Amino acid sequence: MLQVPGIETPPVLFQWLHEGLEPFLVQPEVFGCLRAKDVSCEEFQLLVAALDGIYPQLSVEEQRNLYSGIKYFLTQDGSGQSCYNETIPSLNSTSWFRNYLGSFLEHATVQDLQLFGDEATLQKFARDPVNMEMVGNLTLLRETAPYYTRLLTSAPALPLASLPDRFLCFLSPGAVGNLSREEILGVAQRLGRSCPWSRGMPTGRAPSSLAPQELQVASSLLRNLEDFSPAVLGALGQAALGLSVSWIQENIPEEQLEAALPALGSVRGWSPEQARAVVSKLLRSGYQILDGQSLAELGTLVGGLNSSTLRSLSPEVVLEAIQLPGFAQHLDTLPSALKRILVEKVSSRVDHPAELVKLIPNALASYIPKSLLVFEEEKPNVQDLNNKPWSREQAAMFFSDVVKAEPDFSRLSQSVLQGFTCAAASAVGAERSQELAKVMRKKKVKLGQDQLSCLLKMVTLHGIPKDLDSYPQDLLLFLSPSDYAATGNCSQFFITVGKANGDVLPREAPQRQQLLLEALECLRIPGTQIDKEKAEVLGWLVCELGEEYIRSSGGSLLKDLSQCGSFLPEQEEAIRDVLSSGNTTFGPPAAWSAFTLSELSGLIPVLGPSILQQIPKKALTTWLRNFAWDSSLSREELATVVEELLPRRHKRESGCPAGQEITDEVLNDDAMPLYYTAEELRACLGNSPLENHLSQFVTYPFTIPQLAVIKEHLKERYPNGFPENVLSNLGPFLTMFTPEEISTWNLSSVDLLAAFLKIQPQPSDSLASAAINRYMELGNALNATALGAIGTKYVCLLNATQLEAIHPPVLKMVSLDPSACSQETKNILYQKAKEAFSDQNHLPAYYELILPYLGGAPAADLKVLSKKDVNMNVTTFVTLRRDAVMVSWPLEFLNFLHFVVLSAGVWLCCPLGEISKSKFHQMQNFFC
Numbered sequence: 001m002l003q004v005p006g007i008e009t010p011p012v013l014f015q016w017l018h019e020g021l022e023p024f025l026v027q028p029e030v031f032g033c034l035r036a037k038d039v040s041c042e043e044f045q046l047l048v049a050a051l052d053g054i055y056p057q058l059s060v061e062e063q064r065n066l067y068s069g070i071k072y073f074l075t076q077d078g079s080g081q082s083c084y085n086e087t088i089p090s091l092n093s094t095s096w097f098r099n100y101l102g103s104f105l106e107h108a109t110v111q112d113l114q115l116f117g118d119e120a121t122l123q124k125f126a127r128d129p130v131n132m133e134m135v136g137n138l139t140l141l142r143e144t145a146p147y148y149t150r151l152l153t154s155a156p157a158l159p160l161a162s163l164p165d166r167f168l169c170f171l172s173p174g175a176v177g178n179l180s181r182e183e184i185l186g187v188a189q190r191l192g193r194s195c196p197w198s199r200g201m202p203t204g205r206a207p208s209s210l211a212p213q214e215l216q217v218a219s220s221l222l223r224n225l226e227d228f229s230p231a232v233l234g235a236l237g238q239a240a241l242g243l244s245v246s247w248i249q250e251n252i253p254e255e256q257l258e259a260a261l262p263a264l265g266s267v268r269g270w271s272p273e274q275a276r277a278v279v280s281k282l283l284r285s286g287y288q289i290l291d292g293q294s295l296a297e298l299g300t301l302v303g304g305l306n307s308s309t310l311r312s313l314s315p316e317v318v319l320e321a322i323q324l325p326g327f328a329q330h331l332d333t334l335p336s337a338l339k340r341i342l343v344e345k346v347s348s349r350v351d352h353p354a355e356l357v358k359l360i361p362n363a364l365a366s367y368i369p370k371s372l373l374v375f376e377e378e379k380p381n382v383q384d385l386n387n388k389p390w391s392r393e394q395a396a397m398f399f400s401d402v403v404k405a406e407p408d409f410s411r412l413s414q415s416v417l418q419g420f421t422c423a424a425a426s427a428v429g430a431e432r433s434q435e436l437a438k439v440m441r442k443k444k445v446k447l448g449q450d451q452l453s454c455l456l457k458m459v460t461l462h463g464i465p466k467d468l469d470s471y472p473q474d475l476l477l478f479l480s481p482s483d484y485a486a487t488g489n490c491s492q493f494f495i496t497v498g499k500a501n502g503d504v505l506p507r508e509a510p511q512r513q514q515l516l517l518e519a520l521e522c523l524r525i526p527g528t529q530i531d532k533e534k535a536e537v538l539g540w541l542v543c544e545l546g547e548e549y550i551r552s553s554g555g556s557l558l559k560d561l562s563q564c565g566s567f568l569p570e571q572e573e574a575i576r577d578v579l580s581s582g583n584t585t586f587g588p589p590a591a592w593s594a595f596t597l598s599e600l601s602g603l604i605p606v607l608g609p610s611i612l613q614q615i616p617k618k619a620l621t622t623w624l625r626n627f628a629w630d631s632s633l634s635r636e637e638l639a640t641v642v643e644e645l646l647p648r649r650h651k652r653e654s655g656c657p658a659g660q661e662i663t664d665e666v667l668n669d670d671a672m673p674l675y676y677t678a679e680e681l682r683a684c685l686g687n688s689p690l691e692n693h694l695s696q697f698v699t700y701p702f703t704i705p706q707l708a709v710i711k712e713h714l715k716e717r718y719p720n721g722f723p724e725n726v727l728s729n730l731g732p733f734l735t736m737f738t739p740e741e742i743s744t745w746n747l748s749s750v751d752l753l754a755a756f757l758k759i760q761p762q763p764s765d766s767l768a769s770a771a772i773n774r775y776m777e778l779g780n781a782l783n784a785t786a787l788g789a790i791g792t793k794y795v796c797l798l799n800a801t802q803l804e805a806i807h808p809p810v811l812k813m814v815s816l817d818p819s820a821c822s823q824e825t826k827n828i829l830y831q832k833a834k835e836a837f838s839d840q841n842h843l844p845a846y847y848e849l850i851l852p853y854l855g856g857a858p859a860a861d862l863k864v865l866s867k868k869d870v871n872m873n874v875t876t877f878v879t880l881r882r883d884a885v886m887v888s889w890p891l892e893f894l895n896f897l898h899f900v901v902l903s904a905g906v907w908l909c910c911p912l913g914e915i916s917k918s919k920f921h922q923m924q925n926f927f928c
Contacts, residue, residue: 041083041091044073045099052102067104074100075115084117095130106138109595110147110622119151126151127158136164142626143594146170146213160187169195170213173220173665184221185235191218192238215668218242223664228252234263241269244664245692248277254285265299265330272303272335272695273725279304289313292320296327303334307751307785310341318345319359328361336367337754337785343367344784344813353398357384366391371812371837373397374845382406386413392448393815395419396848403428409439417445422454422871423844433458434465441472449504450873452478473500477511481518490522491537498539507566516544528552535560543567547574555584562602572606579603579611589614594622601627605637612644620645624701625671635732636761638701642673646703655683662688670700678705685713691726698731711736721746728755734763739770747775754789762793769797782806784813795829796821803828811836817852819879826881830856844869855879 039047051066058066074082083100085091096116097105113122125131126148140148149170152158157175160168160183168191176187195214219242225232228251233240240263243252257264257278264278278301289295289309295302295317321327322342331339343364350356353375360368365388373394380398382405399419404427406412417440425433437459440447447455456475459465466486468476476497481490497515505512519541523534529552535542542557543564550557551574561567561575579600582588586596589611597604597619612620620641628638662684666672676684690697690713702710711733714726722730727745730737747753753775757768772790780786782802787810790798795816803825811833818829833853840846847870850857854876857865862884877885 041100044083048100048102048104052104055103063104064107067101067107070101070104071108071112071115082116084121094124094128096125097128097131098134102134103138105135106140108144109141109593110143111593113144113147123151123154132164136166141595143622146172146626165190165194168217171217173216176217176221177224179221179224181225181227184225185232188218188221188236188239188242191221192236192240195238212668212670215241216665219244219664219668222247228256230256230259230263233257233260236263236267238267238269240264240267241271241274243274244689245273245277246664246689248274248281252281254281257281258285258287261297261299261301265297265301268300270300270303271693272729273692275301275304276306276725277304277692283309289317292317292322292324295321296324299327300330300333302327302330303338305338306749307337307341307754308749310338310345313345315345315349318342319349322346322359322361322364328363331361331363334363335751335754336758337751337789339364339367340785340788340813343369347372352378354378354381354384357381357388360388362387362389365389366394368394369813370394370397370815371840371849374840374843374849375401376843379405382411382416385416386411388415390415390419391815392418393848396421397845400424400427400844403432403436409436410442412439414443414445417443418447420445420447420451420455421848422451422873423847423869425454425458426871430458430461433461434471437471437475441470445472446501447472447474447504450875452504454871454873469496473497474504476500477502477504477515481522490518494519494522494541495537495539498537498541500540502540502543512541512544516541530557532556540564545571547571550574551577554578554581555586558584558586558600558603562600564602567606575603575606576608576611579607580614590616592616592619594619594627597623598627598631601631601633604633604641609644612641615644617645621671621674624674628701634761635699635701639673639703642701643703645674646677656680656686657683660684662686662690664689664693667693667697670696672697673700673702673706676706678703678709681706681709682713685710690714691717691723694726694729694731698729698733702732707733707736724749724752727752729759730756731759732761734759734767735761737767739766742767742770743774745771745774746778747771748778748780750775750780750783750785750789753780753786757789757791757794765794765797768794772797772802776802776805782810784810787811787814787816791815792817796825798825800824800828803832806832808832808835815852819852819855819876821855823856823881826853826856826879828856829853834861851876855881857881857884859884 048070051070055063083091084093084096093099101108116122117125126135132152135148145167149163149167150172152163152167153160153171153175160171160176160179168187176184179187191214218239221239222236222242223244233252233256236242248257261282270278279298287294289298295313298305331342334342343360346359346364347356347368350359353373356368356372357365358381370393375398380401382402385398385402395416396419399416399421400423402412402416403409403424409417417436420436420440425436428436433455437455440455452472452474455472456478459471459475464479464483464486465471468479468484468487469492473496476484476493477500481493484490484493487493494515497519502512516538519538523537525534528548530538530542530545530549531553535553535557538545538560540563542560545557547570550561550571555578558575558578561571567575578584579586579589582591586592586600592615597615624638624641624645628641631638657680660676660680666675667688667690669675690710714722714733718726722745727747728751747756753771756771757763762768763771772794775786776782782790782798782805787795787806792815795818806829811829816829818826821829830850830853833850834841834857837846837849840849847865847868850865854862854865857880859881862880
């Protein structure tokens with residue numbers, strides 16, 4: 001008899017498990033000894049029940065290991081239906097999942113379930129009331145939940161009314177056919193209420209939008225509705241996202257849309273096409289936006305307005321709307337162009353920055369121009385500033401004012417603290433700067449390289465502190481173990497460095513390799529083999545290891561390497577060699593599962609065809625459907641996996657294969673690229689409602705041949721040029737076009753230009769230049785919205801004529817950094833910026849405003865600036881005009897320059913005024 005102490009006393013069992021049964025946690029095969037000891041199924045049930053009682057206290061890894069052991073016990077004899085026999089009373093309970101898996105069912109894959117019984121048996125288990133009650137409170141694996149749902153809904157299907165809400169999110173579209181109007185509305189309400197948060201949020205999707213599978217079900221449900229009265233539309237809730245654009249345009253009368261607006265305006269996650277379709281229909285039917293209330297009533301549909309309509313509204317309308325309860329929460333997902341216009345409208349009626357900060361909703365805060373955050377004599381309200389999500393550049397505008405006025409730095413938010421400037425640190429002194437730095441550590445403030453350099457200078461002004469662990473971890477990137485000696489040993493130093501933000505140091509910075517060499521010496525790693533414990537100490541430094549370390553360490557580095565993001569070619573080759581060997585905890589690629597791929601997802605771009613072809617196609621398909629949903633991999637990287645799954649040899653089809661027609665449901669499925677070869681796509685696109693789904697469709701991982709087919713389809717469909725909704729949603733298709741083709745497009749509005757330039761992946765310089773030139777050829781101006789869309793990334797593409805056409809005040813409303821542009825561009829923009837900010841040049845904040853444009857400043861202006869109490873970092877210094885620097889190099893100019901001397905490949909702080917005259921000549925050589 002298996003003796004399990006304290007089964008009814010979880011703390012005792014927990015202690016017993018960790019002290020007496022450690023092998024069970026580490027090696028699942030140890031469960032096999034229970035069979036060898038003739039432990040019966042009834043006795044094993046007791047053990048599972050006991051383990052289930054402490055399940056919430058276990059780590060995920062412990063849960064997985066124990067589940068693997070349970071599975072080993074239940075399947076080791078290969079019978080397929082262990083501990084279940086209809087003819088034996090003690091073994092005929094269909095509550096099998098509850099009895100033998102309990103909460104550990106959360107870790108079961110589809111393949112695991114199929115080991116426990118055949119389809120008919122599993123269906124009995126799934127429908128058992130005890131099991132259903134338990135599973136309704138569990139979170140099954142993404143691949144398992146749809147399969148379990150299918151067990152419940154396949155013939156003979158359970159009534160949907162008896163299906164737990166959680167499983168509605170995994171219904172197949174076919175499971176909702178032939179329902180009555182009441183049943184449709186009932187399922188729709190439960191679907192919208194239960195599913196929005198069920199599967200996490202993928203990149204680029206709106207909060208609370210439905211996952212593709214849920215969207216397909218909602219679309220199938222609503223297609224069977226004939227009545228779209230206001231009452232019905234209001235009852236749909238989040239399931240209204242299943243309304244296709246064509247249904248909105250053709251099947252819902254305008255007056256019913258307007259009557260249902262309060263309900264539709266509260267639905268979160270509308271696609272741009274859906275929002276535009278609803279709003280356009282409302283405006284055509286006579287809906288007028290005359291005041292803030294009528295604007296706010298659009299709710300989540302406000303993103304369906306175009307910029308010209310929004311610009312036509314009076315500032316008072318916008319000002320009233322943003323002060324109405326609830327409206328601000330709908331602004332997060334607005335296009336950038338609309339957010340910028342809203343800020344312009346509000347700021348045109350607000351004279352004081354403190355009032356502007358109070359009024360502007362958080363969703364719009366990052367669009368407030370820096371020039372409007374200069375407080376002058378006005379005292380900023382720290383609480384209002386703390387509540388906004390500022391950019392680093394915005395926070396720098398008022399940081400000095402705040403730290404001078406705030407006695408307790410701990411009251412400042414992370415968002416405000418990231419605006420740290422050298423000028424502010426100099427003003428408060430070394431002691432207060434140390435206080436500030438300690439607060440930054442507690443609040444996990446992320447600073448840039450120049451900011452860290454300056455902060456380090458102030459913190460170490462009177463010597464290196466003995467409590468370095470109280471300061472931001474990232475400061476240690478600029479120190480060595482010997483500097484840390486008073487705080488701790490070298491191992492502690494590198495544990496902290498490993499947790500720091502390595503991205504602060506450029507990939508090519510010699511300091512990265514220097515830190516790695518010092519770490520290897522400290523950890524006493526004489527050879528090239530690194531175990532998991534030491535890899536954990538190295539942290540991000542693992543990404544700096546050479547190919548010899550990766551090969552020698554086998555699989556012990558793989559999980560750490562999967563977090564690196566990018567690799568050198570020789571590192572990639574070493575990773576492939578290790579994975580191909582099969583001598584890792586993941587086994588050979590031919591044995592990988594979808595779960596294995598999810599654990600290695602960061603390495604998938606490295607795998608290459610040789611490894612991808614070995615992985616079971618079922619594992620790749622399951623991974624794409626269930627795990628790639630919120631993967632950090634790009635669309636292009638996922639497309640390489642799709643390419644491996646599509647047939648190599650293509651049959652020529654005379655038409656679209658039966659059952660392959662492209663419907664709204666298919667277009668809502670992010671696994672769509674798996675269903676069609678390029679030839680099948682060509683045959684099936686036909687009259688599909690593709691343009692109604694473009695914003696979502698362009699995120700799917702189509703291969704290059706598939707993209708080429710879709711491009712040709714769009715060109716055939718619109719021989720006279722693409723309409724606005726296509727131009728703004730070209731996404732990956734953009735790479736298929738040439739600058740010559742783009743130069744013929746009708747980029748007639750700033751909305752289109754902004755949408756085009758924000759396409760992901762962002763357009764190449766040649767394509768962006770063609771779009772900007774076309775926009776201007778059509779008579780459009782470079783206003784604040786257009787310049788905001790062009791941004792720092794593309795401002796260097798503007799020619800002298802285009803630059804001269806910019807009205808100087810426009811620069812007050814945008815944030816540009818032309819420091820990487822040609823000297824001619826920098827010269828033109830500096831003069832315009834100087835004019836734009838001329839009314840603020842007497843203020844300390846003027847330096848922060850003019851800073852990005854200083855690369856075009858003449859010597860005379862630099863001399864004037866040198867007489868002011870400002871600090872300049874090397875990043876700015878190296879962008880200055882060389883002729884201006886040489887002319888304005890007297891010692892008084894040096895006094896204002898906070899220069900950073902190059903040492904070991906990184907910039908370390910010291911006052912340039914302390915540089916001797918002999919060093920001055922060396923610096924002349926550096927710049928000349």
